[in-house]
Amino acid sequence: MENLKLKDFLDYKFLSGLELSPNKNYGAFIVNSADYDENKYLSNIWIYNCITREYKKLTTMNKENNLIWLDNEVILFSSLRDEKLKKKIEDGEHWTVFYAINIHGGEAYEYMRIPMNVNQIKKIADEKFLIAATYDHYGINLHSHKGDEKSKAIDLIKENKDYEVLDEIPFWSNGEGFTNKKRNRLYLFDRGTKDIVPISNQFENVDLCSVKDGKGLYVSQNYTNKMELTNELYIYDLYSSQAKCLVEEDEYSIDYAEFVGDEIIFAASPMDKYGLNQNYNFYKITGHDVQLLSCHDFGMHNSVGSDCRFGGGTDHRVFDNCLYFVATENKSSFIKKLSLDGTIEKLTSDNGSVDCFDVCNDGIIFIGLRGTKLQEIYITEDGVETQITKFNEKIVETKNIIVPEPLEFENDGVKIEGFVLKPVNYDESKCYPGILDIHGGPKTVYGEIFYHEMQVWANEGYFVFFCNPRGSDGRGDEFADIRGKYGTIDYDDLMKFTDEVLKKYPQIDSTRIGVTGGSYGGFMTNWIIGHTDRFKCAASQRSISNWISKFGTTDIGYYFNADQISSTPWDNMEKMWFHSPLKYANQAVTPTLFIHSEEDYRCWLAEGLQMFTALKYHGVDARLCMFRGENHELSRSGKPKHRVRRLEEMTNWFEKYLK
Template identity: 25%
Template structure:
């Protein structure tokens, strides 16, 4: 039976508990990928380039089987791939490497002494020193140009609001329930963080040789994101929404400058819509930033602008590319800017000079989304404008590669040669179909089982991305590879609503989701079937988040799928809008009005409205700590299916928020339950 024998079940309080163990998950064929291999995977995280030498230090991330988490160590490698060696390695996490301006020191964050703190390493001697004593984890670490200071963002607690209710004195030895929690803020909980403590993110500085951290921003506002120093090391430029009604403006932000000594804040740019991610040029005379023309659309692409360092003379550089932009970095001379952008399911690199001329570079980034094949990737500008980036491949997670000025690319690492080199992995190829709705091209990708024979018939899994404004692509995916290793053909697609094809395509589902994206997905399934190697009686469907919503929508529209797994879905837009963590955003950008004003519209697009049509055996699967698509959405659908006597099950993943794959064991459990559910409905073989 491959990964599983038939699952043993125990009936307890009306719920079926499926017993899973790693020993049961092992493949009978050692050449095929199995669940144990998940813990052997490594990939490249963030990258820091030396300011005047041709090497980088990068986060080498691995999956820790004992801690059930991702471990990050720091490694060094030359631009030609030589001298690949550890800088800081072991069980402790070492993250966020940042070179000093002269390249003599390396700042980083580590939990070596318990809590996350800032450390400094002198690269000529290897000496290290702890340079902070912080109460919370630092983020967005940045060196001042003179090398004397480190700036960072840190959560700063504030006194929680409360009401005086004059509780009677608790008698000695009495065991009361505890203190109630009083909440009066709009943003009070967040997926992955839970219920939020009272406080704000503020900017701090600490001497780079160690000392006391000093808070330089004040007020009941969050000051976070990218920090950029002025050339004289006297000011820091950042983005924030310092409007008194910031909680009700989920996208707004402006660009400010704070005096490091006095804390005085100056507004540099204040426009309608968010301006964010400011970065000062090497000469200190200009600031590049991203801006969104906020039209309250569900999907809106950022555009790249530049202005003088005092906020004057704003000029658009990349305003017509019509693709999601990010990670803007100046070239070393300050004559232009590099940026990443998503195009047709791939993350690519571009360059624009100060005259607005755009060049597209020969590099495809990816490999940092291990679970599912989302677009991802990172890069950094090195010495002599050599670029270092995470390399995208269909059969490997992120390796490190370089791109020289002349356009020559070179792969520098092979981090998974040991773990995956002997494995027979699924081959991935592309497929494009025409939508039956309007003949738009819909792009998809196929993973074929490692021993694929075109003369045989295979079961097919349709895997649907979330977002819904996101993009899949030809990326490495543990979920896809493990499904293919089990003998399934797997197809994933970018139906209407997906990003990387322009705003018009993405917003075809604006206030209209789900809708014809269903037709696009069915067209993709039909396109695979037409190739002749899929058993039409063995079609399966799954997806997470927005993909879970579409999965539930699909089985309410058709009975062609043998079984379905609906992961972390939105089932009822009315309940979701008032229980999800981002309700201030969702009600403004995803809905045509407040939910109590749009009952008919929201119910029309809710999969729960179609539950009376469902006959497909369906499993629901959600993290128990999910606040993005709360467990109550899953429970509604499960209970509706049970009331209709549909073969159904509910899986609650422990210690998991919306990002189930954050813990390797939960990633394995997710894939394991999906495959076990589909195996349950496969025909018996002789």
């Protein structure tokens, strides 16, 4: 077996976007891979035969979302293959082109083009589609202009590139740039007539959820000044051309909604007990009333962290009058089934993460990370899981992959779950350096699945240890609730965990331990270096250093900070400052590397710059590496060369101080 290398992730295959045909005989999914030389990702549509269990490549695509089945044999997907149209888009026009391809062979052909940036699409009837597309209140639609009028419009677009006008919050969004007065707006598109009819208004942000029998469900937020956390649920009727509000605003934060049998079921939280991180329950609409159908005190969706995914997929489905959904419990995510009587049944095993799935008569087919394997497609039938694909089998067969060892302990009477990766070719008679890795969120979890950066460090001769302190997902609302406590009980959990690791593994040299983490983990790394000198070095990624500045500069700051720190700069600035790592930066002596992306509007560059400046000012060795053209997702979906450079920076920093 060979040691896993830093650049080996360039050979991984990342699976996403699994969708079964209406008759459930075939599945379409996307295989993504890194192209290091071109510094981008390549995406191909593959077909899986549910009967023979064979799979094959079908065609390429360049926009990972917007893949749907037109019928049992034809797939519709968005791509950009027309060079003339590429030039128009470069000049500022907005177009989305959809191609169709038969799964049994033949070339993809242009099916329709829509003069918008389409973000979601669902077929609602023959030749009719519900689409959610970007609408810019202050924008110019170049495609509708001709001749001199178009030339003037192009000149105006060029002139407007020099500045931004802001008149609402949030005014930007991580991964999207400036979003002021831009909305994901709902339209009805008629392929035959090419008519585009707006359904939502120009200031509504919508999420298109479900379509059935000529009706569509969508969640909407309507604002012109400040986006709130609650939203509304609407139903649109194609035949009456009317949209009706089913759930008014100011009641729930609605995650998604589905037609289930004759009912409408939606997942939502009233946020009345635990704030914005409160777990979602299931509700049903009966007549004009909303009724609680089932309580679910676990995290909705898959929050098991990994740096070995690219692309997404659907994590809730309707089949045979039941709602199937993904939820996180403890260290794994599961597929569960909600029946119309409110009962919930767990259908998959405690073995990693489910990233997306679909349901058929024979079982559930899903893309997941199982054990220490990379992503593959699996099918579960009567509780038995079978691996279908072998895209990443070579990695498993040829590389040293370290299996995490669980480590549990109690702190303040609360059980904390953690894991330890031993160094490759571990020899208990030797002494090793160690790295504490802290997850983001904080409402996410670390599990036992494959995590590239940790495996690399274990293969480089480090102990790597990580845990789920209070604030993490998967253990219910009370465990996840650390509002107003950031840097207190969570910090204590992490330090006690480090103590327990050193006690169980005396082979770790306690004078050669590093710490790292991203987002919330970056906050905690900044906090740690201001409160202890036990770590020889630190690598703080996409971090938070000052809750006051973050409040007014980031895309979620004005509501996330107010909720999670339980204060604002006006009602209790002292509390915000108390929880800010920058306050304690004058006490730091730990050499620290800062990793930040220029377009990270979730934990803005200014957060890293403040902490970096503070350490330099006080004579502490510090280095900041900023990545242009990247955002908060650098470690997970950044450009291949940037992901390599990021991990090289961190690994070299640890090498410098720990070996």
